[in-house]
Amino acid sequence: MKKHLNTLIILLSIFFNQITFTQEIKSTDEIISARVDSVIALMTLDEKIGQLNQLSFGIGWGPTVKSNVPDEYKELIREGKIGSFLNALGADFTRDLQKIAVTESRLKIPLIFGYDVIHGFKTIFPIPLAEAATWQPEMLEMSTHYQALEASSAGINWTFSPMVDIARDPRWGRIMEGSGEDPYLGSLMAAASVRGYQGNLSDKNIIACAKHYAGYGGAEGGRDYNTVDISERTLQDVYLPPFKSAVDAGVQTLMASFNEINGVPSSASKYLLTDVLRDEWGFKGFVVSDWNSIGELVIHGVAVDLKQAANIAINAGLDMDMESRAYITYLAALVKEGKVSEETVNESVKRVLRVKFLLGLFDDPFKYCNEEREKETILSKEVKDAALEVAKKSFVLLKNENNLLPLKKDYKKIAVIGPLANSTENPLGGWAAMGDSSDVISILAGLKNYVKGNTEILFSEGCKINDPSTIGFTDAINTANNSDIVILCLGEGNDMSGEACSRSTLDLPGVQEQLAKELFKTGKPIVVVLMNGRPLSINWLNENILAILETWFPGITAGEAIAQVLFGDYNPAGKLPVTFPRTVGQIPIYYNHKNSGRPGDLKNHYTSKYLDLPLTPLYPFGYGLSYTTFSYSNLSLNKNKITKNDKLQISVTVKNTGNYDGEEVVQLYIQDLVGSVTRPVKELKRFQKIFLKKGESKTVEFTLSEKDLRFTTADMKFASEPGTFKVYAGTNSVDVLESQFELVQD
Numbered sequence: 001m002k003k004h005l006n007t008l009i010i011l012l013s014i015f016f017n018q019i020t021f022t023q024e025i026k027s028t029d030e031i032i033s034a035r036v037d038s039v040i041a042l043m044t045l046d047e048k049i050g051q052l053n054q055l056s057f058g059i060g061w062g063p064t065v066k067s068n069v070p071d072e073y074k075e076l077i078r079e080g081k082i083g084s085f086l087n088a089l090g091a092d093f094t095r096d097l098q099k100i101a102v103t104e105s106r107l108k109i110p111l112i113f114g115y116d117v118i119h120g121f122k123t124i125f126p127i128p129l130a131e132a133a134t135w136q137p138e139m140l141e142m143s144t145h146y147q148a149l150e151a152s153s154a155g156i157n158w159t160f161s162p163m164v165d166i167a168r169d170p171r172w173g174r175i176m177e178g179s180g181e182d183p184y185l186g187s188l189m190a191a192a193s194v195r196g197y198q199g200n201l202s203d204k205n206i207i208a209c210a211k212h213y214a215g216y217g218g219a220e221g222g223r224d225y226n227t228v229d230i231s232e233r234t235l236q237d238v239y240l241p242p243f244k245s246a247v248d249a250g251v252q253t254l255m256a257s258f259n260e261i262n263g264v265p266s267s268a269s270k271y272l273l274t275d276v277l278r279d280e281w282g283f284k285g286f287v288v289s290d291w292n293s294i295g296e297l298v299i300h301g302v303a304v305d306l307k308q309a310a311n312i313a314i315n316a317g318l319d320m321d322m323e324s325r326a327y328i329t330y331l332a333a334l335v336k337e338g339k340v341s342e343e344t345v346n347e348s349v350k351r352v353l354r355v356k357f358l359l360g361l362f363d364d365p366f367k368y369c370n371e372e373r374e375k376e377t378i379l380s381k382e383v384k385d386a387a388l389e390v391a392k393k394s395f396v397l398l399k400n401e402n403n404l405l406p407l408k409k410d411y412k413k414i415a416v417i418g419p420l421a422n423s424t425e426n427p428l429g430g431w432a433a434m435g436d437s438s439d440v441i442s443i444l445a446g447l448k449n450y451v452k453g454n455t456e457i458l459f460s461e462g463c464k465i466n467d468p469s470t471i472g473f474t475d476a477i478n479t480a481n482n483s484d485i486v487i488l489c490l491g492e493g494n495d496m497s498g499e500a501c502s503r504s505t506l507d508l509p510g511v512q513e514q515l516a517k518e519l520f521k522t523g524k525p526i527v528v529v530l531m532n533g534r535p536l537s538i539n540w541l542n543e544n545i546l547a548i549l550e551t552w553f554p555g556i557t558a559g560e561a562i563a564q565v566l567f568g569d570y571n572p573a574g575k576l577p578v579t580f581p582r583t584v585g586q587i588p589i590y591y592n593h594k595n596s597g598r599p600g601d602l603k604n605h606y607t608s609k610y611l612d613l614p615l616t617p618l619y620p621f622g623y624g625l626s627y628t629t630f631s632y633s634n635l636s637l638n639k640n641k642i643t644k645n646d647k648l649q650i651s652v653t654v655k656n657t658g659n660y661d662g663e664e665v666v667q668l669y670i671q672d673l674v675g676s677v678t679r680p681v682k683e684l685k686r687f688q689k690i691f692l693k694k695g696e697s698k699t700v701e702f703t704l705s706e707k708d709l710r711f712t713t714a715d716m717k718f719a720s721e722p723g724t725f726k727v728y729a730g731t732n733s734v735d736v737l738e739s740q741f742e743l744v745q746d
Helices: 002-015 028-040 045-050 071-078 091-104 128-132 137-153 173-177 183-198 232-239 241-248 270-280 296-300 306-316 326-336 342-358 371-377 381-394 443-451 473-481 512-520 539-544 558-566
Strands: 053-056 084-086 112-115 209-213 253-256 286-288 396-400 413-417 456-460 485-491 526-531 547-550 630-637 647-656 662-672 683-692 697-705 723-730 736-743
Touching: 028 342, 045 326, 045 342, 053 071, 071 091, 091 371, 112 342, 128 137, 128 173, 128 183, 128 381, 137 183, 137 371, 137 381, 183 232, 183 241, 183 683, 209 241, 209 270, 232 241, 241 253, 253 270, 270 306, 286 342, 296 306, 306 326, 306 342, 326 342, 381 558, 413 443, 413 473, 443 456, 443 485, 443 558, 456 473, 473 512, 485 512, 512 526, 512 539, 526 558, 547 558, 630 723, 630 736, 647 662, 647 683, 647 723, 647 736, 662 697, 683 697
Parallel strands: 053 084, 084 112, 209 253, 253 286, 413 456, 413 485, 485 526, 526 547
Antiparallel strands: 396 547, 630 647, 647 697, 662 683, 662 723, 723 736
16 A cells, blocks of 8 residues: 555656756756656556557547547556557547546656648648748748647647658658758758747647658659658758658657568668767657558568567667557567567657656646647638748749730639649648548639639639549530630649659659640640649640649648739749659659769760650759749859868849849758769759849859768768869849859868
């Protein structure tokens, strides 16, 4: 009886934050560490393992929430055998689950609730690839802040986002979830996303999870879940930097990826999960598996059965098991057999408990279960206004001949045609969480609302997104002929990008291009509005259509944002975060490639090129037009030689030479001409988004140091090497001014 009374006193002191600490304990980390140790000391081995077990309430997508708790789950919670749930949604539902944990389990350890808040919870923002097209990390930080605001009001305190995988193959469906092909841009966006989600970890913030660690975007053939086989140097210089950036920004969790890298699945990789992540980077949070990725070690062929898979994963440094039940089933036996030390289990449990303390769940287990705040926050005007702002800034103007855009406001009839024109489901994009199509403003509705009856809006679907039927062509042609101008809305369905949505072609699906060709014959001016989750090969559109606006999947404010941009209320300023190829046969194509010994030369047969394609992509990385024009001049450097202790100041003058006020993303690249290993032809190092009134000029300044010139050298050290560097400044990765400098030894 006395023993139980002492246990109760200790527990009460933990939960009410009344443990007396020694004078030496000062920092938050030290306080939390002491509290974690106090809890660990009371736990049985089974209760420890329970903290490493995460189970799901179904898939968790769509506008409905779960309302009942299976008896099995209730009993597991009472026994302390679940540490986290995913896809448990709603303030009231998560309160019910949390209540079982903190009132009916022995140690009353709170649960953590995770969900895939990828680009919104209920208010769906543009897909992450679109957000990267803003080239404004602060815009992504704002977006993820509001996503966290909504999700946290509905009981969620952990998101499986941001996805920071570098993606150089647009066939890979999950390219939509990340920031594209460049490690520098991707690193800035990763850090911004973490800051937005996590903030100061109040009840309006949620824990972020950088995924998929690592190299998932390098899947062979762009086929999801597939093998990744890249060099250690490419891993270090291209794929790992965004993860390091997320860790430096304070991300509290990472997710191990499905794929193998060079023969070792990530969920089994001690090198990735311990040597790099903990020992080299100093990461203090915990790592969760991807869905059943521990179980898939058996299918990969590195484990005989689920028990061996659990052994490999926990010893590699994978802390929490999502849905395979490997740990809860086999970990206790592995400890008893001496194959896993209890100290290894303790370390993983400490990492999980630490995050729960950081979230404040021990002090207030129900801080995320406020039904009133949920009602006030979900789909609030504040959140929807933020989604609209991000959407407008994410659009990329790909073409605008004869200044067809912005649209004149005196058109009598505008034809809105295409399978995406009146869609409310597709603008949500993949991974739309709790998004509901009934909350979406379609392109057709947005344009009708904008013109307010002053212009007649005509509509014809023309064809389906991915259907061979041309039965609707006649109506579409008649609609076009009866109009002054055509807004043609083409692209992918929302189910054509995302997880398990790899495509072998990048062409417009179905008969959409055929529809465009038939409408072109009418002679009416056509503006194409694209909606898609990846780069598309749209050569015919580029050659024949006067204006093309890339809108990605823009979220619930799609129609409103598109109308405002088409009519010039906002001048588009987005830039491509990923290269658009001419055809799938050019893949992989990315701006920061290496030179071969025989770089492509159309005048020399024996060089690296395709016989049937130009050397260039359709649209290069960093590309994007404006309704105005910009000129670049006076690229200058304050020094032509620097040492490791110097700062290189670079300036370039940008002038708005057109007829509209507008924004421009000024981009700075370098090229290391000679290294101990081959170096990319260009590397993005800095950028600034500036606003210029028409006729206005501005001198834009950048600063580089020796640290910006480092890479993984021939001896696998991360260092710079003396030599000559080119520096480029311009409006995209191709159209640039050029200068050079030299890095010299002291």
